[in-house]
Amino acid sequence: MLRLGLPEGRTVEDWHLACNEHLKAIHTLPPARASADLNADLATLRRRLHSASNATDITELRRVMAVLSSLQANVLSRLGERDEALRWWHTARAAADATGDLHLQLGIRATSGGHALGHGQRDPATVLRLADEALESAGDAHSTGRAFLLCTRAKALATLGRHGDAQATLQECRDVMESEPPAASIMPTVWRMQGGQLEYSEVWVNAEAGDEEATAEACERVLSVVQDYQYRVMSNLQLALCTVRSGGVLEGVRHAATTIGDLPAQYRTNQVDQIGRRLLQAVPAGERHRPAVVELRDLLATGPRHVGV
Numbered sequence: 001m002l003r004l005g006l007p008e009g010r011t012v013e014d015w016h017l018a019c020n021e022h023l024k025a026i027h028t029l030p031p032a033r034a035s036a037d038l039n040a041d042l043a044t045l046r047r048r049l050h051s052a053s054n055a056t057d058i059t060e061l062r063r064v065m066a067v068l069s070s071l072q073a074n075v076l077s078r079l080g081e082r083d084e085a086l087r088w089w090h091t092a093r094a095a096a097d098a099t100g101d102l103h104l105q106l107g108i109r110a111t112s113g114g115h116a117l118g119h120g121q122r123d124p125a126t127v128l129r130l131a132d133e134a135l136e137s138a139g140d141a142h143s144t145g146r147a148f149l150l151c152t153r154a155k156a157l158a159t160l161g162r163h164g165d166a167q168a169t170l171q172e173c174r175d176v177m178e179s180e181p182p183a184a185s186i187m188p189t190v191w192r193m194q195g196g197q198l199e200y201s202e203v204w205v206n207a208e209a210g211d212e213e214a215t216a217e218a219c220e221r222v223l224s225v226v227q228d229y230q231y232r233v234m235s236n237l238q239l240a241l242c243t244v245r246s247g248g249v250l251e252g253v254r255h256a257a258t259t260i261g262d263l264p265a266q267y268r269t270n271q272v273d274q275i276g277r278r279l280l281q282a283v284p285a286g287e288r289h290r291p292a293v294v295e296l297r298d299l300l301a302t303g304p305r306h307v308g309v
Contacts, residue, residue, distance in 0.1 A: 015064040027228040030266035031078040038072045063186040066095035077119040080270035106145025109134040113152040128156035147176040151201040158208035166205045196226035207242035215242040237275040244282045257296045276300045
């Protein structure tokens with residue numbers, strides 16, 4: 001309440017710094033804590049936007065609104081708050097569109113599509129359609145956002161069983177990234193070249209295809225570059241899923257149970273559980289009675305305990 005009563009003196013540069021601080025918090029803090037902190041800044045930013053009169057400041061603050069809204073959608077997705085997350089994704093897209101910044105627009109749409117697929121917010125066919133629409137609007141834009149839209153498209157194709165198309169799309173993404181396109185104009189660390197988006201997409205695509213060797217290699221690359229705890233855990237679970245699909249049911253199930261069980265409860269996200277459930281579905285019907293499978297099913301049934309500290 002004291003903070004709400006104080007004048008808002010942050011500059012645009014201060015808000016850019018706040019974006020990076022919130023991104024770091026998402027990578028390291030429990031999602032409930034990160035969401036609460038984002039709520040406070042989003043409320044302040046809205047007041048700042050309503051009081052701004054300079055056109056340049058308004059555009060820059062809208063860029064900040066697009067990024068902070070996307071980060072809030074990210075953490076709400078991790079918390080399993082589907083409807084609230086989708087509303088914040090809509091806010092992020094609208095704010096990005098209002099800036100006229102194509103690179104930012106593409107980055108927001110790529111992030112939105114990837115989370116919608118990974119968190120089960122939208123079915124793979126819908127995610128593929130939205131990614132294709134965004135890519136069509138991008139044209140020949142030389143942008144990291146375009147590269148990450150290709151990552152989203154590849155994951156959707158792989159989930160739909162179109163493995164050849166998924167691999168071809170990944171290669172197209174590599175070609176774009178190798179030419180070092182510019183990131184979005186705000187907080188480039190979100191859409192940076194070495195953020196692990198391509199590597200995690202390779203894990204996903206190869207796991208869906210049942211290529212255990214390629215999945216393991218991609219998983220190692222993720223662990224070498226990604227700081228976000230969720231993506232490190234998810235990569236290990238994708239490898240476990242691939243192992244199950246390759247016939248190593250007990251090995252994969254035990255790997256998944258250990259990975260989830262070792263994760264502090266407040267860090268266990270909706271996307272972690274989503275992969276665990278997909279793994280259980282991949283277990284052949286005749287093996288679902290095994291104690292290791294039952295143990296994993298019981299673990300997932302408990303659900304995560306989301307607390308802010």
